[in-house]
């Protein structure tokens with residue numbers, strides 16, 4: 001039996017097993033199974049050992065372990081190193097390597113939203129002003145993509161110190177106090193976990209964006225499908241998108257690392273998340 005896992009705490013909400021088991025069946029990888037496991041920080045070392053000993057083939061890592069897993073790994077893929085965020089583990093040439101597939105998952109989503117007509121990928125977000133809310137585990141991956149593609153990033157987090165920590169890594173970003181807005185912005189990205197529960201909302205006034213279809217409000221959360229942040233933007237007449245595509249894209253990248261197969265996003269897989 002080839003075993004795959006997603007680890008986190010809490011883990012009950014994870015939809016990764018649904019997606020990966022669907023693909024394992026679809027691509028006839030009989031004898032493969034993907035499960036979720038709730039772990040504590042003290043268990044991380046042993047998870048890596050299980051991969052080293054071929055008891056587990058691949059692992060997805062979620063909140064709050066994406067950074068905490070790093071000291072136990074033999075090697076980091078360059079993007080995981082730069083972002084200090086690991087969401088996928090796989091053994092390569094006897095070394096347990098940490099990858100970050102959130103970053104290409106988000107990058108691909110942005111590429112589909114902002115294609116560059118000349119196919120100059122790095123220019124696709126150039127000159128866009130992007131307001132990023134939050135400075136949690138996933139935010140570094142988001143800023144990495146945006147900077148690579150030449151966007152101007154404004155960052156704001158409730159705990160300002162965490163935003164300032166990110167500025168040490170991404171020097172071109174501007175850090176704003178929580179509640180403040182940049183003078184201009186084309187896209188607002190919510191990377192906070194506000195919205196995972198239905199009664200929370202972000203207390204920033206975007207009413208001057210009323211009726212502006214060119215403004216995109218993007219939320220990394222995909223469950224619930226429409227957070228208050230997205231609902232308010234939709235009611236204002238703005239463009240909105242949730243994190244479902246990014247989630248599927250990161251899963252495709254992980255599945256490809258483990259199996260060499262690139263699954264397609266079809267109606268069947270989208271329906272699984274509904």
Ligand SMILES: NC(=O)c1ccc[n+]([C@@H]2O[C@H](COP(=O)([O-])OP(=O)(O)OC[C@H]3O[C@@H](n4cnc5c(N)ncnc54)[C@H](OP(=O)(O)O)[C@@H]3O)[C@@H](O)[C@H]2O)c1
Nearest residue numbers: 134135136137138139158159191192193220221243246247
């Ligand atoms: N679509 C995808 O593929 C994908 C991938 C990864 C993550 N996500 C989603 O992205 C979100 C963040 O994930 P993460 O790993 O970065 O989480 P995290 O490390 O726990 O960070 C949480 C962030 O939310 C902020 N926050 C939480 N409650 C708040 C409140 N009441 N007011 C203001 N700020 C608040 C935190 O601010 P403080 O620093 O002040 O605490 C922090 O910036 C989650 O909803 C997760 O599901 C989606």
